[in-house]
Amino acid sequence: MKKVLAIDDEIDFLTILKLNLEGAGDYKVIISTNAGDIVRLVNDNRPDVILMDILMPGVTGFDALDMLNNDPVGAGTPVIALSALEKQSDKMTAYKKGVVDYLNKPISKEDVIKKIERAISRKSL
Amino acid sequence: MNDEFTGKHLLAGKIRAVSFSLLGFFLIFMTWVGGYSYISLPVAVLIITEIFFNQPYRFILKRVNLNRLQYYEMATDIICITWITYYMGGDEVSFMALAYAAVILWAGSASTPKAVFFAASLSSVLFSLVIAGENLGFLPEVSYYGGVVPSAHIAGIVAGNVSFFFALGYFSAISAGMIRKAEKEKYEEVIRYTHKLKATSYLVGYTTHDAVNHLANISGYAGLLAEEKGLSGEVSGMISSIGELAAKGTALLARLMRFSRNDEIMEKVDVNTAVEDAIGLTGPFTRYSKIVFKKELADGLPAVSAQKIRLQEVFTALILNSYEALKGEGEVLIRTFLSAGRDKICIMFSDNGGGMREEDLARVRTGEIFFKGSGDGKKAALGLVTSREIIRGFSGTIDITSSPGKGVKVEIELPIIQEGKE
Numbered sequence: 109m110k111k112v113l114a115i116d117d118e119i120d121f122l123t124i125l126k127l128n129l130e131g132a133g134d135y136k137v138i139i140s141t142n143a144g145d146i147v148r149l150v151n152d153n154r155p156d157v158i159l160m161d162i163l164m165p166g167v168t169g170f171d172a173l174d175m176l177n178n179d180p181v182g183a184g185t186p187v188i189a190l191s192a193l194e195k196q197s198d199k200m201t202a203y204k205k206g207v208v209d210y211l212n213k214p215i216s217k218e219d220v221i222k223k224i225e226r227a228i229s230r231k232s233l
Numbered sequence: 234m235n236d237e238f239t240g241k242h243l244l245a246g247k248i249r250a251v252s253f254s255l256l257g258f259f260l261i262f263m264t265w266v267g268g269y270s271y272i273s274l275p276v277a278v279l280i281i282t283e284i285f286f287n288q289p290y291r292f293i294l295k296r297v298n299l300n301r302l303q304y305y306e307m308a309t310d311i312i313c314i315t316w317i318t319y320y321m322g323g324d325e326v327s328f329m330a331l332a333y334a335a336v337i338l339w340a341g342s343a344s345t346p347k348a349v350f351f352a353a354s355l356s357s358v359l360f361s362l363v364i365a366g367e368n369l370g371f372l373p374e375v376s377y378y379g380g381v382v383p384s385a386h387i388a389g390i391v392a393g394n395v396s397f398f399f400a401l402g403y404f405s406a407i408s409a410g411m412i413r414k415a416e417k418e419k420y421e422e423v424i425r426y427t428h429k430l431k432a433t434s435y436l437v438g439y440t441t442h443d444a445v446n447h448l449a450n451i452s453g454y455a456g457l458l459a460e461e462k463g464l465s466g467e468v469s470g471m472i473s474s475i476g477e478l479a480a481k482g483t484a485l486l487a488r489l490m491r492f493s494r495n496d497e498i499m500e501k502v503d504v505n506t507a508v509e510d511a512i513g514l515t516g517p518f519t520r521y522s523k524i525v526f527k528k529e530l531a532d533g534l535p536a537v538s539a540q541k542i543r544l545q546e547v548f549t550a551l552i553l554n555s556y557e558a559l560k561g562e563g564e565v566l567i568r569t570f571l572s573a574g575r576d577k578i579c580i581m582f583s584d585n586g587g588g589m590r591e592e593d594l595a596r597v598r599t600g601e602i603f604f605k606g607s608g609d610g611k612k613a614a615l616g617l618v619t620s621r622e623i624i625r626g627f628s629g630t631i632d633i634t635s636s637p638g639k640g641v642k643v644e645i646e647l648p649i650i651q652e653g654k655e
Binding site for chain 2: 118120121124125127128131163192196197200213214215217
């Protein structure tokens, strides 16, 4: 079973994502609304891929990416950024900080599964 | 260094060089046609001094205090003018007095009342000394006609010119002050409005961000509900409608959110998409009118290098301007096409409204007023000058043409991205 860590300040979004992905089959989704916990969550759960929002109060997605890049386990985990902002400069910053893909909200179940599978297959290469 | 003040110095230098060159040519011409020859070594030296040595060369501007330099320049001007007046003498005094006036007017328009007072005072003192000195016998007689001028006449010339210098100085300082005050008020209003717009833009951006998230969640829950087993066809249809309406709302808000963002990155922009987005963005505003938006967007246009949002700001302003000008009824035509040289994309916005008079058009071009028909311009938010700055930033051009009764046509040209030069 593939493990997905999803971080967003919107609990409803996380609930929908979890229900959709777990309903689709071979996924276990761990959700969190606190990006500050990212390193602990990655080390505790060893996810195959992380889905993370960029614009969050307090610790933002960019801050969390910095924390992740300084962690040996986190640095090797692919991250897919999620955002409703769709700002070109944010996208570029996210890619510079190491995200492997970027999804603009609202997202479809099919798209997110496609991106997750692509990120996992790239990681295993 | 104050760029505007530097610019005024440079302009004054050019005017000085041209004026004194013309004076030199005039004196040579006078001699050539057989008139009285004013040419002498002192006159030649004075003219050359003004043309070549009293110039705000850039290497000087970089090293000196501009406020002090202006006094040096004005003093040199006035000294040279005074000696040329002396060497020419006679009736040419009144002609040369215009040169003093030019210095005094420059001081008013470019500098402070203190500089005006300096220019008027120095002009008065030197002019009086030279005229009175020559006629009272303190300076050698150089006037070509050599006649005796009564002292009362000399006193009249001096008093008249000195009064003229100070009156002109007063007028120059007061009018320049009024112009500056009006410009400052206009600038402050623009700044206030820009700040308000920026604040609104941030609020819209982040509010729509949250709204998009909520709608995305509604859509997501609707999707999950739709997958439940045993739902009746009617319930299933209603759930499906919830999802569709949420998706429509999301698309609408996402467009607004993209527009409100402040993205400064240059990107490859499809002009037709930017036009469509601008039309879509203004749709909620324009659809309650009887204005018909006609599009003639050429297929397969190459991309341009621009900031898509900034470009949309210009397009949106043009659409809103047309909307305002048409007063609720009429036709707006938006065309995109490749230029004849196939190196530029042309975007044309035209309406069949009342059009503009040439004088209003000139004021729009200089930024004195915003687009015609947009009231005080605040609804459209962007004037032609701002739009031109944006378009110029993408190496493009924008022009506006109009005549009364024939609507307004705005044409934008943007260079296409050349292969290998992205």
